Amino acid sequence: MDLDEPQSGTRQTQTQTQARASARGMRALVQRSHHGPRDLTLTTGLGRPAPGPGAYLIRVGAAGVNFADVMQTRGTYGGGPQAPYTAGFEAAGEIVGTGPGVPDPLPIGTRVVGAGPGAFAQYMTMAADDVVPVPSGWSDAQSLGLVLNWATALAALKPLGEIRAGETVLVHAAAGGVGQAAVRLARHYGARVIATASPGKHGTVGALGADAVLDSRRDDLADEIVRVAGGGVDLVLESVGRATFEASLSVARPFTGRVVVFGAASGDAALTTHDLVFSHPVQVKGLHIGAMAAAAPVLYRSVLDELGALVAQGVYPPGTPCVRPLAEGPAVLEELAGGLTQGKLALDPWR
16 A cells, blocks of 8 residues: 555545545444454444544554454453444544644644544544654655554653663564564664564565564474574563573563563463572563653653654664555454464555
8 A cells, every 4th residue: 555645636635535534424434342353343324423621533544453352352451441432543634623622723724643532533632742744755554653652662662661782682572563663662772683483474574674583483492593693682582481581581681681571462460479480590571661651751752752763863764564454453453363464554545
């Protein structure tokens, strides 16, 4: 798909199409149960949400798809919404309304990327504090990942992971949205990168600059990581959970090694105090980028500021997501859950 900015005539046509669609009511994907993506239903004729205090109304140009969306459809995402609900939580688009109490509001028409409930729809609301302007020259779809995937990768590597040049970093699920960002960033900060991914995705990960790419499903994964690393690793980015967690703890260097956990795609893994004292004396840190934004806003803002600098330097390039029509959302989530996707995924609510 061509993600370049549309020409003026095309933009006018799209605006007219959107205006006609709006008159018929809003389209959205509504999750009807916690039985997984198969119960995610394309629904029409819905009313637009109204921006509450401190929020914007956004005309969604592109909505990001994340593994957390899969977890929410199953009811396994901590603090997630209860069905029925409009799905999705990441989007980029145009500000078309402002609720009361927004300090120094951005002008109507400003294109922003951010997070909020109900992103798999033509319109959604976002808290003003949670939006970032789309980088100049980028399309809405190209900016997806800025406040979630890339912010998570950077937070895991720097403020939490304390990455230093010359260290060895292990990145699991390296072909995914966060994983690809983490490989790029770790290399930028001077680290050696060992990545794991399924065999069909090794070429993609290697092209990002990983020094070694291993099959995440091999039985001797921990031994192979130690062999390739020439010993333990300094930092592990762990998002897979049960299938790789024991290996992550085993390969981190005792006492100085850090394991940053920000996902559990294969299921939860247990960790006891006995493990930390006697078996795996490593530093384990949890990360949820939304919780960081709420509980440590200064730290979160420092991550976004650094990402802005990386965009300006060309280290963080425009994204190249696979954009699918909104109606294909259930299939996209099923493919993501089955490990059949690579890179960033997005939905177009106007298709």
